Amino acid sequence: MHIAWRSWAVPGLLLTVAAMAQGPLQTIDMPQGGRIVYGTVQGADSQGAALVAVLRMMHQNCGERPQIGQAFRLRGTDGVGLFFTVINHPAGNVPVAGLIIAAGSGPHKTEAALLSDSANRFGSTINPMLTKLFSVWHPSGLPGPAPAASQSSPSPKAAPAAGPSSAAARLHTIAASDDSVSIGIPDGWVMAPNSGRGTIIVKGPQGEVLALNMMRNAVDPSSAWQQRFWRQGGSPPPGSIVYPYHGNLVKAFPELFQQWRRAGGQGPAPLQIDSIEPMPSGQGQECVHAKGQMDPDGRGMQTMNDMMCAILPLDFGGYTVVLHHCLLPNALAEREKDTVTAMIASWKLNAEVINRQMEEASRQKAASDQAILAQGQQAVANIKAIGERARIRNDAVQAANDAQHAGYWAQQDNNARNAQGFSNYQRDQTVIRDVQNPDTHATVWNQTAGWLERAFPNRIEEVPVSQYIKGQDY
Numbered sequence: 001m002h003i004a005w006r007s008w009a010v011p012g013l014l015l016t017v018a019a020m021a022q023g024p025l026q027t028i029d030m031p032q033g034g035r036i037v038y039g040t041v042q043g044a045d046s047q048g049a050a051l052v053a054v055l056r057m058m059h060q061n062c063g064e065r066p067q068i069g070q071a072f073r074l075r076g077t078d079g080v081g082l083f084f085t086v087i088n089h090p091a092g093n094v095p096v097a098g099l100i101i102a103a104g105s106g107p108h109k110t111e112a113a114l115l116s117d118s119a120n121r122f123g124s125t126i127n128p129m130l131t132k133l134f135s136v137w138h139p140s141g142l143p144g145p146a147p148a149a150s151q152s153s154p155s156p157k158a159a160p161a162a163g164p165s166s167a168a169a170r171l172h173t174i175a176a177s178d179d180s181v182s183i184g185i186p187d188g189w190v191m192a193p194n195s196g197r198g199t200i201i202v203k204g205p206q207g208e209v210l211a212l213n214m215m216r217n218a219v220d221p222s223s224a225w226q227q228r229f230w231r232q233g234g235s236p237p238p239g240s241i242v243y244p245y246h247g248n249l250v251k252a253f254p255e256l257f258q259q260w261r262r263a264g265g266q267g268p269a270p271l272q273i274d275s276i277e278p279m280p281s282g283q284g285q286e287c288v289h290a291k292g293q294m295d296p297d298g299r300g301m302q303t304m305n306d307m308m309c310a311i312l313p314l315d316f317g318g319y320t321v322v323l324h325h326c327l328l329p330n331a332l333a334e335r336e337k338d339t340v341t342a343m344i345a346s347w348k349l350n351a352e353v354i355n356r357q358m359e360e361a362s363r364q365k366a367a368s369d370q371a372i373l374a375q376g377q378q379a380v381a382n383i384k385a386i387g388e389r390a391r392i393r394n395d396a397v398q399a400a401n402d403a404q405h406a407g408y409w410a411q412q413d414n415n416a417r418n419a420q421g422f423s424n425y426q427r428d429q430t431v432i433r434d435v436q437n438p439d440t441h442a443t444v445w446n447q448t449a450g451w452l453e454r455a456f457p458n459r460i461e462e463v464p465v466s467q468y469i470k471g472q473d474y
Helices: 049-063 123-137 225-230 249-263 332-346 351-388 388-416 446-454
Strands: 006-009 012-016 026-029 034-040 080-088 094-101 111-118 172-175 181-185 200-203 209-219 271-279 284-292 302-311 318-328 430-434 435-444 460-464
Touching: 012 111, 026 123, 026 209, 034 123, 049 080, 049 094, 049 111, 080 332, 094 123, 094 332, 111 123, 123 332, 181 200, 181 209, 181 332, 200 435, 209 249, 209 332, 249 271, 249 435, 302 332, 302 388, 318 332, 430 446, 446 460
Parallel strands: none
Antiparallel strands: 006 012, 026 034, 034 111, 080 094, 094 111, 172 181, 200 209, 209 318, 271 284, 284 302, 302 318, 430 435, 430 460
């Protein structure tokens, strides 16, 4: 049978969820705080579908879209986990943090569990909730007791003799100067001044580094367009990665990571990779999760836990690389992994600010396009006046200008398509089309789609899920 929506309360926290199960929905209130809900997700035939179903339930009941981290596989199991934060508006704008776990697969057989608590307490209550959950919940793919959150989440791998893990530290929220992104950090941690435009970098008092959503332009030197451009005197924009795009990020990660450092003005770093595995990613990109150790500054190896995504190249050979980077001294890696997990769960993008930044960038592009057009018209007049030699020279200059603008707007476009989950909903994206050419679809950020619909109301429209085209949209 189908069980309807219902609400439940926890002292100091009201969170409304959907009853997911075909059978009875199980609920556990923890004495130290937090709530566990688990059951079979109706109609979900995969773990990704189960995660999306639970996220949609929270979206509808909390009044806003949950902010999610990257999905990860629970160590030693077939289960998939996803941390989230959300503001529960019906409960009085209460900040909530939590973890969704999906296990099993098959028609009407996928199960999920939702663990949540107030955001300022979740870091200390997650492990007791996990211990309780896996003492009573045994779906397929999760045999026996599951490890604590610090082991099952995508936290850094500790070096031997790192010491026992301690509870997550209390966090306080900070935001970048442009208010585009925020994160919770413990006392003693500080934010790097170059944080902003969706990227945030924070550093701990003992050399810890956590950098989320860093982006760099990249160019593929094997691209025919790039080779022709370079022969004409062009060069990649400053700070760009120059590395061939092979379509195999698992294999390319070590060298691409070093090229990332080189693009930022840093030298190569000793790197020891313990494991690299592909991560679920949306259309048009590939992602990997890499764990190991590196020496960033010649002072010795440290524990590294990174996620890297590469967004497919455009016609001119440009692509975008996104890096989430965590580096901890080996002696602190085990003790601080719960704190880092809670920090990652608290990371939140401000969609309103990012949308405003994109609209401003669009206005600047329109003005720049007009200036380029005027320059081009003058160039044509010069070509007619001074002959073929001037025409060739002007073409080269124009090509350089075009490449610079193409590189800039490739970054904006790629940023808009950046993903963090298994589906358009998880990635906060929308499929759009031109009504005059309805078989041509594009997947963009929700805010990008909204801007296009406002700018071209008679041309651009959202594509219903029922009309997605295989090979283009999924």
